[in-house]
Amino acid sequence: MxxxxxxxxxxxxxxxxxxxxxxxxxxxxxxxxxxxxxxxxxxxxxxxxxxxxxxxxxxxxxxxxxxxxxxxxxxxxxxxQRRALPMDLSGQAWSPVEASLAATRPAEAWxxxxxxxxxxxxxxxxxxxxxxxxxxxxxxxxxxxxxxxxxxxxxxxxxxxxxxxxxxxxxxxxxxxxxxxxxxxxxxxxxxxGGDREPRPLDADSRDLLERYLDAFERYDIDAFVALLHEDATQHMPPFEMWLGSAADIGTWMLGPGSGCRGSRLLRTEANGCPAFAQYRPREGGGHVPWGLHVLEVEDGRIRHITSFLDLDTGLFARLGLPAALEPETPAATP
Missing domain, CATH: 1.20.140.160 (PhyR, sigma-like (SL) domain)
Structure with missing residues (x-):
């Protein structure tokens, strides 16, 4: 070639x-x-x-x-037109209900x-x-x-x-x-x-926080998950215009419209200068398929912001070089 x-x-x-x-x-x-x-x-x-x-x-x-x-x-x-994040479009948080998914924008808007x-x-x-x-x-x-x-x-x-x-x-x-x-x-x-660039290094406590985030999400223990967030934590989910404005609403969402994420697996990575997790949702018949990239902002020992970039037929994971699927884990061999 x-x-x-x-x-x-x-x-x-x-x-x-x-x-x-x-x-x-x-x-x-x-x-x-x-x-x-x-x-x-x-x-x-x-x-x-x-x-x-x-x-x-x-x-x-x-x-x-x-x-x-x-x-x-x-x-x-x-x-x-300029690209944006959902919070740029509306100063008011949305309700954690399925109807909030009605408004979307194309990939080039975000x-x-x-x-x-x-x-x-x-x-x-x-x-x-x-x-x-x-x-x-x-x-x-x-x-x-x-x-x-x-x-x-x-x-x-x-x-x-x-x-x-x-x-x-x-x-x-x-x-x-x-x-x-x-x-x-x-x-x-x-x-x-407010586009500041103050350094925010991760310390040992923050790294432990990320391990607990992964554990709570994969076990889908929403009480434990919400306990890792600031009370006024926010979450965006492009391509949807909606955003959530509190830890309580994020928990309500995960137990309601977002409950299809139960059984997901997460892969640790780093994106946009922050800790991140690639989320794979369970696939019928076994294995897991790409769903979203969670970019986390950590502040004062808790998670302040979660931006979940959803891979809804956009090829996001492929373009970022993330695995196209996670196959079922092989059980450990019996001694």
């Missing part, structure tokens, strides 16, 4: 490949969709491959790739999740990795969607990637004064939306 990136059978130009993960993270922050980010990075690589012979090294290869990626993202965002392994560096300075994690949290990604695309690019390049103003001006073919003005406006908008 010949690579579209190099024309060399079975190979991808390593000069381009080594930047793929960070470019995916940048495009995800710009677009609010891991699916669109993958497409944008692929387009960036194709454009770079086509122009690589003409690249004269007047800037670093990394800067040149970011220029291409920014233009690809700006093209994608042209005329597009901020989508991304696994940490797709966009975050594997190593490097711990402080920089902490900044990277906070910059993919769902609240921050949703807040970014309120910014005009060029302001979004300026803020990400300056505040997340730590580029100098003159470097951003060169990339966007504008002036330093224009970059500084756009950055000031973008910061003011985010401050008004």
């Amino acid at each position: 010949t690579s579209v990136l190099t024309g060399v059978p079975g190979e991808i130009d390593p000069r381009l490949l080594e930047h793929r993960r960070e470019l995916t993270g940048y495009c995800y922050r710009m677009l609010g969709s891991s699916f669109d980010a993958d497409d944008a990075v692929q387009e960036t690589m194709v454009r770079a491959w086509r122009s690589l012979a003409d690249f004269e090294g007047r800037s670093s290869l990394r800067s040149w790739l970011y220029r291409i990626a920014t233009n690809v993202c700006l093209d994608q965002l042209s005329g597009r 901020v989508e999740p991304v696994l940490d392994r797709q966009v975050l560096p594997e190593d490097g300075d711990p402080a920089e990795r902490a900044v990277a994690r906070e910059s993919v949290r769902l609240a921050f990604i949703a807040a970014l969607q309120h910014l005009p695309p060029r302001q979004r690019a300026v803020l990400l390049l300056r505040d997340v990637l730590r580029w100098h103003a003159d470097e951003v001006a060169t990339l966007l073919e504008t002036t330093v004064a224009s970059v500084n003005s756009a950055l000031q406006r973008a910061r003011a908008t985010l401050a008004g939306l």
Whole structure:
């Protein structure tokens, strides 16, 4: 098979490949969709491959790739409605009843999740990795969607990637004064939306909390599950517009319309800079099939937010590289 990136059978130009993960993270922050980010990075690589012979090294290869990626993202965002989370659409929580499932929106209306392994560096300075994690949290990604695309690019390049103003001006073919003005406006908008990026590391107690979350969910012990939540915990379930606004309502939902989740299995992962669980619901005849990705916000020893991205024929798990099914567990052999 010949690579579209190099024309060399079975190979991808390593000069381009080594930047793929960070470019995916940048495009995800710009677009609010891991699916669109993958497409944008692929387009960036194709454009770079086509122009690589003409690249004269007047800037670093990394800067040149970011220029291409920014233009690809700006093209994608042209005329597009912003993506959102259910809580962005309504200031009032919904009732935990089946009728609340009536309102849905298409996949492109919602901020989508991304696994940490797709966009975050594997190593490097711990402080920089902490900044990277906070910059993919769902609240921050949703807040970014309120910014005009060029302001979004300026803020990400300056505040997340730590580029100098003159470097951003060169990339966007504008002036330093224009970059500084756009950055000031973008910061003011985010401050008004609560799009903070304060580090929230998980401690030993938090890790124990996650083990109890998994245990309570798989046993479907809803009393134990609700005890892990803040009283005013929230849960969203895109593609549904509904969201729940208390631990009590979440418990009521799980014992009512959500009771089909009984018997599920969970796989631990990390998404959007947070702990996450891939949920597989039981399948008739045995085994478990993809249902939803739970992204958890932990605060003060309890769970504050649960965003459950449902895989309702969207191919979410497949696109995230999660297992397509969980087969029945093999009983342990008798000694």
